[in-house]
Amino acid sequence: MTVPLPGDFALTKIRGLAGAFVGAGQWLVGDGAPVHHAFVYVGGGYVVQAMPSGAEIIPIEDASPVVAWSAGRVPLTSDQRMVIAEEATNLVGTPYSFLDYASIALAHYRVRPRVLRDFVASTGHMICSQLVDEVYKRAGVHLFDDGRLPGDVTPGDLWRLVK
Incomplete structure (x- = not known):
């Protein structure tokens, strides 16, 4: 079993209707990853x-069972780990938006209207994989160097990064 350090992220499966919805959304963008959700370990359990x-x-024992950790796959300094954990904690309360899923899907097909992209970016809402990408970015760690806009990240994208 992997023992996470503060700043590591985890990928999980979600059961039930929510997991089916996320899985269907990922399938629509050609993302057949076996994970649906991501979270950041901030330390202290x-x-x-x-x-x-x-x-x-939440306590880690209340989270969905982990399929994979980023531990050992995304190199981080102690300072970066501290910033990631702090920034993740600072984002507690950040609203969520299912519109972000649509925006990411449209970006995948290169048909996302600029007005939608700008609106989604302006709301400050985040889905799980966007939260992971954002806290890493705030720590100076760019998880993706493929030209995508910040936040255009699915749990499957994170999966491919650490598998």
Whole structure:
């Protein structure tokens, strides 16, 4: 079993209707990853995750079972780990938006209207994978160098990064 350090992120499966919805959305963008959700370990046995009710901090034992950790796959300094954990904690309460899924899907097909992209970016809402990408970006760690805009990240994108 991998022992996470503060700043590591985890990828999980979600059961039930929510997992089916996320899985269907990922399938629509050609993302057949076996994960649906991501969260950031902030230390002390706690994780921060984006949820439809807003980003929350919860005990790790209350989170979905982990399929994969980023531990050892995304090199981080102690300072970067501290910033990631702090920034994740600062995002607790950040609203969630299902519109972000649509925006990411349209970006995948290169048909996203600029007005939608700008609107989604201006709201500050985040789905789980966007939260992970954002806190890493705030720590100076760019997870993707493929030209995508910040936040155009699915759990499957994170999966491919660490598998």
